[in-house]
Amino acid sequence: MTEKMAATRRWIFLSCCIVCLLSACQLSQAQNRTFEIDYLGNTFVKDGKAFRYVSGSIHYMRVPKEYWRDRLEKMYAAGLDAIQFYIPWNYHEPEIGQYNFEGQRDFVQFIKLAQEVGLLVLIRAGPYICGEWEFGGFPAWLLKENPKMVLRKMDPTYIKYVDTWMDKLLPMLTPLMYENGGPILMVQIENEYGSFYTCDHDYMAHLRDKAREHLGPRxxxxxxxxxGDGFLKCGTVPGAYVTVDFGNSFNPQKSFQPQRDYEPFGPLVNSEFYPGWLDHWGYPHSTVNLDVFSKALDLLLDYGANVNMYMFEGGTNFGFWNGANYAPYQAVPTSYDYDAPLTEAGDITDKYIAIRQVISKYKQLPSMPIPKNTTKTAYGKVEMSFMATVQDALQTLCPKGPIKSQYPLTMEAIGQWQGFVLYRHTLLGDTPSEPKTLDLSGVRDRAYLMINQVPQGIFDRNGQKTMNLTLKVNETIDILVENMGHIGFGSEMNNNSKGLISNVTFGGSILTGWSIFPLTVENFKPSSLSGIYRDKPFRNGNLTTPSFYVGKLHVPKEPSDTFLDMSAWGKGQNLIMSSSMINVGRYWPYVGPQVRLYVPKPFLAPSPTINYIIMFELEQAPCDTADKCTVEFVDQALINAAPHKPNFEREETVFSRKRISV
Incomplete structure (x- = not known):
């Protein structure tokens, strides 16, 4: 054996020894890591020492991945020990058996990044999460598999898919548990189950056993x-520690009494303490008084409680994943917790500073400075141009063509989980001599009626559902239906089909013979249209045909965060196409309170790449003249605008009686 070979072997042997020593050291450290409950001491115990956490909620799916570290560092700088977050099932299994844990959906990387920053983690694994999120985290394809299934109980169809999902999800969490060297302290079973009517103790026990199977006995x-005792009666399960949630309280003993009724000993935990509250379409911006909140937090910490508060959700306008509760008692949230300590753009607020000051009374703050807010840039006005009506773009939006059906089919029945569907019918039979009633009582959630592309009116599940019309033979009836989001909480979750969920009648007769177009608005690209169809959309009074408008934004250097102001527009969807297509979110400024959409830096590209601004306007484009057909990028958010009625709602008779043909 040559000296060189011997040296190589010695190096390999030494390297293996080092690796083994490091592995043994890591294993020893992991074995020494414990997180337990000391019931006699009324406290958590971490690594043998009493421990109390102050945590903040953050949603990785609502924060651009490029900003994960920024938001986490701001939470750590506030003095927080931990973060708490949900894992939405529908975000990771958009189709049955098709999983996505890459990029923005890589929650494992998010957990590891939190640990790197210095934060522990509390996981709310579901399968139901609420979270002001589409369908409370459930995938809408469940409704196609069995529309009659009952959610959140031991329904065979439901449990079948829950088990498959949990068998995929939980093993991903196991190596990240605290005892295994990761940052995860605890995993939540379901979410506020005591508020749901099913009250199935076998279901909760099943979820507990499934978690125990994968996560281990410790x-x-x-x-x-x-x-409240009424909530805890159905929401608790033996083997899972009972915690509660409540808002501002000046009497912690009274607020925690229901927890003590079920957990006479152990740490006091408020798992959702609210610095702010969610906003709903059409309602004033919600706020929580800073002084009241600060005093309540101080009392909780002084009482020795563990607290998790909503520090930040942000990015709620991301595409179709908006918070989604559309019913008379559940309007669609626009953005959550703008009154929170961190804004949607991750900016520090007075409430953040107040929280930091309160926490400093009970623990030493990190030595790091508070990270700076991101730069915001006002890029100014962008001229918009009409490109195509929704009918002009049908081949692009629905390349596979329509589904033919005798009767209307729900969105779920045709595999369209979010967004829009266009239902088309050509009127046959005798020409009516008198106006008849068109009945769309089955619309879910909002529909736009067009005859030969000319807009006739708006139908809404909570508003107008019928209209008197005089129709002619061979006229084309188009009904564009928007899914405003599957209901995310309450018993109506079990009645959650979208589109047209019942037959359409005209003069009492059922209309048969439909072409159904499931639309993908992200397919629309300025280059996707082969030619110009017309120079402007059809108009009826102040209502325009749902159409696409496009403008160009040039960013001369490194992009910055910005806000898109479309105050003069009606209702619709905004997309930005640069290196990729981004669905920024819904807008509805005349309803409010949100007026401007947050556009994060990663959504934009510097020159020479063109940022195409695409507006899918459903109701009222301000494009009578070129100087009005604009949107504007500004450097300030606007979330507290007072709702106002649009012109076409004030001029109601235009659409209930007037009829315009091409």
Whole structure:
């Protein structure tokens, strides 16, 4: 053996020894890591020492991945020990058996990044999460598999898919548990189950056993419910520690009494303490008084409680994943917690500073400075140009062509989980001599009626559902239906089909013979249209045909965060196409309170790449003249505008009686 070979072997041997020593050291450290409950001491115990956490909620799916570290560092700088977040099932299994844990959806990387920053983690694994999120985290394809299934109980169809999902999700969490060297302290079973009517104790026990199967016997499980015995009666399960949630309270002992009724000993935990509240379309911006909140937080910490508060959700306008509760008692949230300590853009607020000051009374703050807010740039006005009506773009939006059906089919029945569907019918039979009633009582959620592309009116599940019309033979009836989001909480979750969920009648007769176009608005690209169809959309009074408008934004250097102001527009969807197509989110400024959409830096590209601004306007484009047909990028958010009625709602008779033909 040559000296060189011997040296090589010695190097390999030494390297293996080092690796083994490091592995043994890491294993020893992992074995020494414990997170438990000391019931006699009424406290958590971490690594043998009493521990109390102050945590903040953040949603990785609502924050651009490029900003994960920025937001986490700001939370750590506030003095937080941990973060708490949901994992939405529908975000990771958009189709049955098709999983996505890459890029923006890589929650494992998010957890590891939190640990790198210095934060521990509390996981709310579902399968139901609420979270002001589409369908409370459930994939809408469940409704196609069995429209009659009952959610959140031991329904065979439901449990079949829940088990498949949990068998995929939970093993991903196991190596990240605290005892295994990761940052995850606890995993929540379901979410506020005591607020749901099914009250199936076997279901909760099944979820507990599934979690225990994958996470191991030492993993600490917990439940969260409203602070009332009525909630805890159905929301708790033996083997999972009981925690509660409540807002500002000046009497912690009274607020925690329901928890004490079920957990006489152990740490006090408020798993959802609210610095702010969610906003709903058509309602004033919600706020929580800073002084009241600060005092309530101080009292909780002084009482020795563990607290998780909503620090930041942000990015709620991301595409179709908006918070989604559309019913008379559940309007669609626009953005959550703009009154929170961190804004949607991750900016520090007075409430953040107040929280930091309160926390500093009970623990030493990190030595790091508070990270700076990101730069915001006002890029100014962008001229918009009409490109195509929704009918002009049908081949692009629905390349496979329509689905033919005798009767209307729901969105779920045709595999369209979010967005829009266009239903088309050509009127046959005798020409009516008198106006007849067109009945769209089955619309879910909002529909735009067009005859030969000319807009006739708006139908809404909570508003107008019928209209008197005089129709002619061979006229084309188009009904564009918008899914405003599957209901995310309450018993109506079990009645959650979208589109047209019942037959359309005209003069009492059922209309048969439909062409159904499932639309993908992200397919629309300025280059996708082969030619110009017309120079402007059809108009009826102040209502225009749902159409696409396009403008160009040039960013001369490194992009910055910005806000898109479309105050003069009606309602629709905004997209930005640069290196890729981004669905920025819904806008509805005349309803409010949100007027401007947050556009994060990663959505934009510097020159020479063109940022195409695409507006899918459903109701009222301000494009009578070129100087009005604009949107504007500004450097300030606007979330507190007072709702106002649009012109076409004030001029109601235009659409209930007037009829315009091509």
């Amino acid at each position: 993993a600490l499980l917990y439940t969260t419910d409203g602070s």
